[in-house]
Amino acid sequence: MKPASQRVEFSISAAEKLNDSLNAFLEIDRPGALERSSDIDKAIEQGPLAGLPIAVKDNICVRGMQASCGSRILGDYHPPYDATVIERLKNAGAIVIGKTNCDEFAMGSSNENSAFGPVRNPWDTARVPGGSSGGSAVAVASGIVPVALGSDTGGSVRQPASLCGVVGLKPTYGRNSRYGLVAFASSLDQVGIFAREVKDVAQVLGVIAGRDLQDSTTADVPVPNYTEFLPGEIKGARLGYAKALFGAGLDDEVAAKVNDVVDVYRELGAEIVDVELPHAKYAIAVYYIIATAEASSNLARFDGVRYGFRAEDAPELRQMYRRTREEGFGPEVKRRIMLGTYVLSAGYYDAYYRKAQQVRTLIRKDFLDAFCSCDAIITPTSPTPAFPIGEKADDPLAMYLSDIYTVTANLAGVPGLNVPCGLSANRLPIGFQLLGPYWSEPKLFNLAHAYEQAKPFTERPPIFAIDPTE
Amino acid sequence: MPIQESDIQKVAQLAHLELAEEELKIFGPQMAEIVAYVEQLNELDTSSVEPALGGLTPEGERTDSSRNDIVRPSLGQVTALEEAPDAASGHFRVPKVL
Numbered sequence: 001m002k003p004a005s006q007r008v009e010f011s012i013s014a015a016e017k018l019n020d021s022l023n024a025f026l027e028i029d030r031p032g033a034l035e036r037s038s039d040i041d042k043a044i045e046q047g048p049l050a051g052l053p054i055a056v057k058d059n060i061c062v063r064g065m066q067a068s069c070g071s072r073i074l075g076d077y078h079p080p081y082d083a084t085v086i087e088r089l090k091n092a093g094a095i096v097i098g099k100t101n102c103d104e105f106a107m108g109s110s111n112e113n114s115a116f117g118p119v120r121n122p123w124d125t126a127r128v129p130g131g132s133s134g135g136s137a138v139a140v141a142s143g144i145v146p147v148a149l150g151s152d153t154g155g156s157v158r159q160p161a162s163l164c165g166v167v168g169l170k171p172t173y174g175r176n177s178r179y180g181l182v183a184f185a186s187s188l189d190q191v192g193i194f195a196r197e198v199k200d201v202a203q204v205l206g207v208i209a210g211r212d213l214q215d216s217t218t219a220d221v222p223v224p225n226y227t228e229f230l231p232g233e234i235k236g237a238r239l240g241y242a243k244a245l246f247g248a249g250l251d252d253e254v255a256a257k258v259n260d261v262v263d264v265y266r267e268l269g270a271e272i273v274d275v276e277l278p279h280a281k282y283a284i285a286v287y288y289i290i291a292t293a294e295a296s297s298n299l300a301r302f303d304g305v306r307y308g309f310r311a312e313d314a315p316e317l318r319q320m321y322r323r324t325r326e327e328g329f330g331p332e333v334k335r336r337i338m339l340g341t342y343v344l345s346a347g348y349y350d351a352y353y354r355k356a357q358q359v360r361t362l363i364r365k366d367f368l369d370a371f372c373s374c375d376a377i378i379t380p381t382s383p384t385p386a387f388p389i390g391e392k393a394d395d396p397l398a399m400y401l402s403d404i405y406t407v408t409a410n411l412a413g414v415p416g417l418n419v420p421c422g423l424s425a426n427r428l429p430i431g432f433q434l435l436g437p438y439w440s441e442p443k444l445f446n447l448a449h450a451y452e453q454a455k456p457f458t459e460r461p462p463i464f465a466i467d468p469t470e
Numbered sequence: 471m472p473i474q475e476s477d478i479q480k481v482a483q484l485a486h487l488e489l490a491e492e493e494l495k496i497f498g499p500q501m502a503e504i505v506a507y508v509e510q511l512n513e514l515d516t517s518s519v520e521p522a523l524g525g526l527t528p529e530g531e532r533t534d535s536s537r538n539d540i541v542r543p544s545l546g547q548v549t550a551l552e553e554a555p556d557a558a559s560g561h562f563r564v565p566k567v568l
Contacts, residue, residue: 079553080549080550080552080554099537186524213537216535217524217530219527282514285508285510286511288507305555305564308553316566318486319488319565321489325486326487326489327473334489335485335500338501339505341481341485358516358521359514360517364522396500397500438529
């Protein structure tokens, strides 16, 4: 293994060089990262991730670095503490080289909602990288870092992973601590991981996962050594296939590629089982009620008093709150706060919020039923490959439908993994998604790794940082 | 139920947002479209379905989330005020309330 300082220098130089064309980073910490890497090179005891350069989405707190969440309202905010996942990564020897661009407060599927400009897809810079963790997906896809962290509330790790051609995991709800992750929708949010290979995702999950007294929703479930399960036998594994998910709205090329993956699994000895998720078609409607309701409550804390931006020329307190929020939040965040406030307001609560929570129960039950007959379910991750910047910017509902295959996992709390499976005719990545029962990450890694071994995804985007020493 | 402009104004007030005239014009129809879309949930009879509460798995629900009440160091006044837009004499300062 090369010295930490050399690996970190490579990542930082690549980030600095490529940021003009990709806009993936909002902050690059050259002096801090180099100092920590030289400390690691001098240390006698080396952690399991010693010298691993990582990029972190700008809604996860890293002490001393910014955490803007892609928003003007937190533009200059520097949190005074580390998120639990960051503390664990640092203790294992990983080095945060920078904070990545994202949709404002993780609300979006294209990264166009960042107050600091859109991130560009390294496969075609006129196209979106997906969102909301687009900067982290791009940092990995363009070879800047081997691993990045994001957050996934409705697909914000898996969908950009799919559009950029990398592996992306949303773990089981309660697997990772949310302490230090700026809250969007607390019952759906999980910190997720990007890497170019499954084994790197598995290794990092083993470091960050587990109970945390700072987050009461982390579950007391043992953390296995995830890399031990690779490569395991997949002969006899039962893979669920829901025909209804391959119908209207799904791009033909994506459907064909994912069906090819099903054939590969069959050849590898898996049994393909028909499953039904009868309420999956209601998932977007349920999601946009629950997520906006939780967001309207969580984002009430941004009031210009304790941190972040405050509007000037507001001589009275309430006026100050209103102007600060009006000037500090972008349009999508305001739209979602409005929707969330509406569905929670007197007279509408039962009709919308309670109804959505009832359908959420049905969606969870769909998964429990399906997993009685299979070990994992295969679906597309995104209905289309990366779309052009601007295409859906004025049509929020069309944008929301980009998440149709991913939101169910957040509503049910189950883990989901995107795995790249080829390129479209115009050289844009396509990915498939594996969904499993609660705590089935080892099984998902094993299935994904088996596919990766059979059909390695070795294509590289036109914008890719090549390490001359490798 | 169609969303009226008066609904939008009321919601903006509840959400502490001072929306500009042009935002009210854009948000109205967009919210109406999204609300019309979510109304498809009414196709489902959920009269006997318990609402899901939170996102916990069964293992998460069983996890004892209480902890011992131990005194631990906290941020402290100086650090806690460092990011404030306006701090004075060890306090957060805000415009007049009344």
